[in-house]
Amino acid sequence: MKLKKPSLPSSLLSAVPPCLSQTRLPYQAIPRRVRVSSFTFVNSKLVTLRNRPVNLHIYCSMAGTDKRRSCHHDESPTKPNKKKKGGRNPEKNLLINLHSCSKSKNLSAALALYDAAITSGDIRLSQQHFQSLLYLCSASISDPSLQTLAIDRGFQIFDRMVSSGVSPNESCVTAVARLAAAKGDGDYAFKLVKDIVAVGGVSVPRLRTYSPALLCFCEIMEAEKGYEVEDHMDASGIVLEEAEISALLKVSAATGREKKVYKYLHKLRECVGCVSEETSKIIEEWFCGEKASEVCDNGIGSDIELLRASVLKNGGGWHGLGWVGEGKWIVKKGSVSPTGKCLSCDEHLDCVDTNELETENFVDSLVALAVERKAKMNSCEPMADFSEFQEWLEKHGNYEAIVDGANIGLYQQNFADGGFSLPQLEAVVKELYSQSGNKKQPLVLLHKKRVNALLDNPNHRNLVEEWINNNVLYATPPGSNDDWYWLYAAAKLKCLLVTNDEMRDHIFELLSNSFFQKWKERHQVRFTFVKGSLKLEMPPPFSVVIQESEKGSWHVPITCLNNEESLRSWICITRESV
DSSP, X not given: OOOOOOOOOGGGGGGSXXXXXXXXXXXXXXXXXXXXXXXXXXXXXXXXXXXXXXXEOOOHHHHHHOTTOOOOOOSOTTSOOOOOTTOOOHXXXXXXXXXXXXXXXXXXXXHHHHHHHHHHOOOOOOHHHXXXXXXXXXXXXXXXXXXXXXXXXXHHHHHHHHXXXXXXXXXXXXXXXXXXXXXXXXXXXXXXHHHHHHHOSSOOOOHHHHHHHHHHHHHTTOHHHHHHHHHHHHHTTOXXXXXXXXXXXXXXXHTTOHHHHHHHHHHHHHHTSSBOHHHHHHHHHHHHSHHHHHOOOTTGGGOHHHHXXXXXXXXXXXXXSOXXXXXXXXXXXXXXXXXXXXXXXXXXXXXXXXXXXXXXXXXXXXXXXXXXXXXHOOOSSXXXXXXXXXXXXXXXXXXXXXXXXXXXXXXXXOSTTOOOOHHHHHHHHHHHHHHOTTOOOOEEEEEHHHHHHHXXXXXXXXXXXXXXXXXXXXXEOTTSOHHHHHHHHHHHHTOEEXXXXXXXXXXXHXXXXXXXXXXXXXXXXXXXXXXXXXXXXXXXXXXXXXXXXXXXXXXXXXXXXXXXXXXXXXXXXXXXXX
């Protein structure tokens, strides 16, 4: 920054050295302990040098060249001195160097920095310092040449952290839990997590915090301790993923716990869907083993009506009542046709829907959102109760498909003369009617303002009035969100929903992402218009998830490259007695 030279009275110009080199001799006589602030230089204040009462005005340009000046607080209370740019304290420098070691995975260098800091005694180690060190130790246990060093030094660092009064956060506990698990000490890894939960506060355990203890117990075949960790996770609201479920399945199969095996097969169905090759081998080994052939249904298999009712209640694809059938299992690897037919056993797979409880909660959430929205409305125009639509739907709700009218009418209309396209909406209504086996008309939901605009157009009036009179079109009231109406109708009637809307906002406002994805897969119909020609993309004929039939057979999909269904392998598992 270029500073402006201050103007000086002519009477004082003689006191100003003509060049900087000429200041050398006078300054040699001045004591070295002279402190002059940058603010003094800038404002050309009179400076009284200690032991030499000499009044001397100095150019601002000298302030930029005097590199030997030291920083201190200026006497002016309104102009506090600022720290030199780029200056860092030792703690900050250490943290930056530790982060650099973490990025390069240089454990030896990080430990050397730590040891030097401890030896000096001048650096106060914070939670961040310990976290960086513990992370690097836990990340190094996969290297056989560093594992012992990483474990030993990691525990030493953690002990110093605790003894220094520094509280470990979730990341620190996770790192130490991994060190303990690598040492085979699942008990200590689990104790660390339980201590966090007991203390409470901002450090909340996550799946990665529990995982080391659970996987350690499963690896050393301590099944009961593994189940105890799982129970603790459930109480903390932690959802298992494939690695943890697969480990519990493996230890349950190896220890002959058939009921637990059944439980974890369904956890895989619920939480994972397609399994990895590693998990598929665990499943195959169980069904090919002697213990699996010994389990029987205790009479459940003979009650076909009970099994079918349970499958229907669960939304298809599973009954959850226990093992069905007797004798050995026949395990084959094969494929499934595009229509959902297993090419190994000729059984047809289901398109799995949400179960009754999930659907009921979904519908109730939609109603609550609509009611809450009405309560917050400050519009002068009165808004009709959502209950009016509920009553109307109860009376006329014999529909197989619900149509998001705005989404279809405005599709590809973002051009100069574009607008709401009633012909596109009419094409969808006609196509759904023609595809209906019972020749039922769909229900179109459209905002009242849009309906009024269509009625004002003489070219559209007759068709719109016909739809209204035949209960094909329902106008949602002003101030409401028509999304609630078509989503509620589709969920309540368990029918198809024609829209290209991704409904991402509904996912976060209402239910879990896993539930909504399953619901959309089963009910959403997408559409396109190519050169004016309509194409409807119907839901898939079957779901790519683990399925359990009323006959007791199992079908397990295995992950494949890019989820290309033609390349996907399935494990087909049936019983000789079925």
